[in-house]
Amino acid sequence: MSWEPIDCHAHTVFSDGALTPEALVATVRARGVRPSIADHASHDVASALKSVDAVRDYLAVLETLPVGRGAEFCWHDTLWRELPPSIVSQFTHRVGSLHAIALGDGSWVHMFQRHLPDGLTPDLYMDAHVATLEAFAREMPVDILAHPTLLPLSYRTLPIEELWTEPREARAVAALAAAGIAFEISNRYRPHARFVARAHAAGVRLALGSDGHTADQVGDLAFPLATARAVGVDDAALYDPFVHGSRPVH
Ligand SMILES: [Zn+2]
Ligand SMILES: [Zn+2]
Numbered sequence: 001m002s003w004e005p006i007d008c009h010a011h012t013v014f015s016d017g018a019l020t021p022e023a024l025v026a027t028v029r030a031r032g033v034r035p036s037i038a039d040h041a042s043h044d045v046a047s048a049l050k051s052v053d054a055v056r057d058y059l060a061v062l063e064t065l066p067v068g069r070g071a072e073f074c075w076h077d078t079l080w081r082e083l084p085p086s087i088v089s090q091f092t093h094r095v096g097s098l099h100a101i102a103l104g105d106g107s108w109v110h111m112f113q114r115h116l117p118d119g120l121t122p123d124l125y126m127d128a129h130v131a132t133l134e135a136f137a138r139e140m141p142v143d144i145l146a147h148p149t150l151l152p153l154s155y156r157t158l159p160i161e162e163l164w165t166e167p168r169e170a171r172a173v174a175a176l177a178a179a180g181i182a183f184e185i186s187n188r189y190r191p192h193a194r195f196v197a198r199a200h201a202a203g204v205r206l207a208l209g210s211d212g213h214t215a216d217q218v219g220d221l222a223f224p225l226a227t228a229r230a231v232g233v234d235d236a237a238l239y240d241p242f243v244h245g246s247r248p249v250h
Contacts, residue, residue: 099111
């Protein structure tokens, strides 16, 4: 059988997606892509799995389907810390997200908040972002960092190659390499090629993710796959939970 990419990051009605798990599997398969489901598991996302019991029930449904069993956990939230090893070990892979960044004074900036604190500049923000990424990589037992270039709403019109200076990129990929966490090439929050190439050069595995929420979006890996190939990654070296496994439960 020829190689087929796997979409490591997609959402269903278990969180904020539009499709049932069964419909997601059929839709992604029709694209020639292997499906997995990674719904939000967080107290801090409006539509999400919000308890240990909800995560257990979700996994029980996914186990009846031919699909990768993931979840997207917020680093700043506590739910991932509450899951017992018996539940964590049922995932084929776990995805971690920086949906909020610690500013160092005890406050947090959320990626979807409208207004940023007075006095916060993009440079100060980015330094805090990289420091938060380093803490995430040290502490969070996940396999993939979702959408590494997701930024607060008000910074999304700024050029990401300038916000992500080369020294900041180097710190981020060093942290991921040390932890053994893959760098997601997101179709939704698209990284710039220099950052992807730097991750690959540092030995960080790359993962493909649609971050799809609708039938149009799930399994759409054209951009992520083209980006991985453009930086010289062999298809077989892309993160595949069924080949490379998941990090041990701590
Ligand atoms: Zn996310
Ligand atoms: Zn997502």
